[in-house]
Amino acid sequence: MTFRVVVFVSLCVSIGVAWIIESGAADVFLEATRQDFQKIPLGIAGIENLGGSESPEARVKLGTRIEDVLKADVRRSLVFALVDLPSLGIKVGHLGAEPDPSFKQAAENGVSVIVWGQAGMKSGNKDVDLSMDGYVYDAGSNEVVGGKRYVGSTSVARLMAHRFADELVFRYTGEPGIARTKIAYVSELGTARELFVMDYDGYDPRQLTADGFLNLMPRWSPDRRFLVFTTYRNRNTQDIDMIELATGKRWTLVAQGGLNITPVLSPDGNSLAYSSSHEGNAELYRLDTKTKAVQRLTTHAAGDLSPSWSPSGRELVFTSDRSGGPQIFLMSADGSNVRRLTFEGDYNAAPAWSPRGNWIAYVCRTPKKEYKLCVITPDGQKRLQLTTGLGVDDSPSWSPDGRHLVFSSTVEGKSQIYMIDADGKDLERITFTGTHNSAPSWSPAS
Amino acid sequence: MKKIPVSYLPLILGVIVLGMPACSKKAVRSGGDMQASQDETAKGRGSKDGTGSSFPDTSFSRSDESNNLRGLDRNPSEERLGGHAGNAGSPVGAGHANAMVAKADSGAVARQLAEIRAEQVASVAAGLRDVFFAYDSFSVTDEGRHALAGDAEWARSNPNAQLKIEGHCDDRGTSAYNLVLGEKRAKAVRNYLVELGVAPTYLSVVSYGKERPFCTEHTESCYSQNRRGHLVVKTGK
Secondary structure, eight states: OOOOEEOOOHHHHHHOHHHHHHOGGGGOEESTTSTTOOOEEEEEEEEEEOOOSSOHHHHHHHHHHHHHHHHHHHHHHSSEEEEOSGGGTOOOSSOOSSOOGGGGHHHHTTOOEEEEEEEEEOOSOSSOOEEEEEEEEETTTTEEEEEEEEEEOGGGHHHHHHHHHHHHHHHHHSSOOSTTOEEEEEEEETTEEEEEEEETTSOSOEEOOOOSSBEEEEEEOTTSSEEEEEEEETTTEEEEEEEETTTOOEEEEEOOSSOEEEEEEOTTSSEEEEEEOTTSSOEEEEEETTTOOEEEOOOOSSOEEEEEEOTTSSEEEEEEOTTSSOEEEEEETTSOSOEEOOOSSSOEEEEEEOTTSSOEEEEEEOTTSOEEEEEEOTTSSOEEEOOOSSSBEEEEEEOTTSSEEEEEEOTTSSOEEEEEETTSOOOEEOOOSSSOEEEEEEOOOO | OOHHHHHHHHHHHHHHHHHHHHHHHHHHHTTSSHHHHHHHHHHOTGGGGTBOSOOOOOOOOTTTOOOOOOOOBSSOOEEEBOOSSOOSSOOBTOOGGGGOOOOOOHHHHHHHHHHHHHHHHHHHHHTOOOEEOOTTOOOOOHHHHHHHHHHHHHHHHSTTOOEEEEEEOOSSSOHHHHHHHHHHHHHHHHHHHHHTTOOGGGEEEEEEETSSOSOOOSSHHHHHHHSEEEEEEOOOO
């Protein structure tokens, strides 16, 4: 389905499976993230407001809102480049289900795709009262290649745009898109910190816990059903809990005494890696989620924490202060083959392995003692600083398509959540309310 | 490259590849307690080793997953999108995350607040003093030792009191690493109290990292307030 070019040197093939297991190279996929990827020029010829039961003002808002959401989704996909159609003499608005004759000018102007549609209210049914039609015109073949018809309550207006955007990405790349993904995070309520989940664009925040104390650093299960996180039971112990999003039901996974933090499930969901100090100082452990057996992965007098799995699940990247200040280390998932990855600067922490395998994002302390986002390749050969300015950037988490990062930052004072492209472009703030929003975790795609 | 080295290369690399994990595994084991911890785990499934014995299956296979996008269609049929609550059936796009509910438990919040207040009152009454740390550091300073001498005296004259030492950090640095740093600070305070003759059984440590700051300004005077070992008379569990 997905077109993937697996990069590894042909020599490795002759060595066989052992090499693949030991090498991060098997995790590297080149797709639309590669430097020379050409975005597909796409124009939106309007999502028109049809008549309906609501007031004219409400109708105008509805159609505009869907169109704005769709535009933002298309821009963030990084698969398409948005084109201004009126400047090319292509008609926008007041279109039916058929392509306008002016669409023929798209091809000669380098526009590959035109999308348009209508949204309107249906009267009579209380539960299903909004419908949206979307059409996709392909300039190359000069025809409508398909469309979508969505119905639902007005509360899913944004979801209609998100879903249509993901269909476009799916059509042109074979990937599911990120417009319907979610971000779990921590938000301050009084002096408590509770778990929330919002849409990937910061809309529709929903509170998940109301414990009145600290719940920290949520991470998604690969099937998107659960979050694992650290909870302070009775304020005195830090345990690792799992919550089911659909029901709010909770289970305790780790309650060993001491600090039990930074839990993260493996890509196959069969292992939970986490840090615990129950045997003295913070060490990494691996809990088999089926047999419940625990394997200790690190043994060192220094602190080991913040594990993040490689996409294959064969390796872990983590933070350790075994060489003084915190630095980023790699090891095999059984705890063997530990090696240091970062050497620049005296404070590097909170690593996150890209779902494409080619980058590891982390927090790097600059010479001016600011905490910013950096990325480094798993072989340590390439390193980039993505953010600049004042304040503390923390908790980078990758989008499932590997094209974006979400993170928290105090660059504007209070801790808020931001999104940035993997190359450091298009910094976008996505939370605007509340005194403290932190520890974002981007859900897998569905 | 000449012919001979090329043909030897796979063999050489193969030896390295096969050799390295074995070496490093040995290095890990020589740390001492890996074997012990595994034995302990094997004996103590479930509650004894502190891991939950029953929780839902979290295993996941990418091949199991059906991409729930239906693709573009020349004659699209109606797709019903689910809302957030109270939808009958399982409409398209009503993903798990859409159906979630906030578990509002105001009782838990009120209980926490009452217990925190009780601890504060008891700690103020005891006249306990906190210990402050330098940036990036978990060493107890001379001033800190002076404060702890008074705290130790209180502890000795109140032999049934349980003391909790909270490790706190300033806003700089990552949340996760500050939890580890906060624990190091709390343990440094505990160890010094033990040196002063306080029985370890009456002392517990907890790290709040940078998650429960005493002030929130981005100034050095605020940062220094937040880098502390905070002593609390434990009133709850």
